[in-house]
Amino acid sequence: MKNVMQEIDLLVNGCEVDFATARKIALAVAGQDEEEPMLIAWNDKARDKHSPSCLQCEIKGAPGWEIYGRNHGGRLRISINHDDYVFIYS
Template sequence: MERVDITINGYAMDFDTARQIAALLASRDNEYTTLVAWNDRERNIHSPQCLKCEIKGEPGWEVYGRNHDGRLRISFNDDLFVFIYS
């Protein structure tokens, strides 16, 4: 899976803004991209909520994303917001 790490300073990043930027990046080389998993550490929520997917301490949402054709992982500000696209 390709990884993109983005750091934004001087602007209070929120989930919706990060999601919009991630969607633009993901669709840049694949117009049929699909968001398969995400995490919002700020609000302590993620999708999907498949706790049974955890492997060796990795969060279930990330394992799910990788195992469901995740090709691109976009992280903002050291995993404050993470989006996995197929």
Template sequence: MEVEVKIKDYEIDFEKATSLANSIASNFGEAMLLSWCDYKRGVRNPDVECCGENSWEIYAKNRGGNLKIKINEDYAFMFRIQ
């Protein structure tokens, strides 16, 4: 499942985006953040290399990640919802 959030006229930094993503994910059940990508800074966690694809996303999917939350196309978070 994927949720896309667009927020205009308000600056969202990584800390605010993380808080918002956690809040949204909790509405779907018990949520565990597995991985994330900060496109603004070019940083991802975990920082693994794999297959030339979105390795942080593959990492999460291989660990049961079933919810992706994108915020303003600047940040993305992968959660496992129980």
């Protein structure tokens, strides 16, 4: 049976959100049901940075970093401000 990743979309209004702030928000959400969630993959659209950074491919329209996250234990995808920042946790 294929694991289905839970997807959470958050919209933050009223303050600027940078990568560090977005990461703290995502960690707080991921930690609600997991004591020590592990960050598997992430993307920062504005800075055009992602991890793992060595993956530049796309598979069926999904970027390599996201495919990596899905295939390496990712159970939770947290998107902040319409994918400005995306974090995948195990």
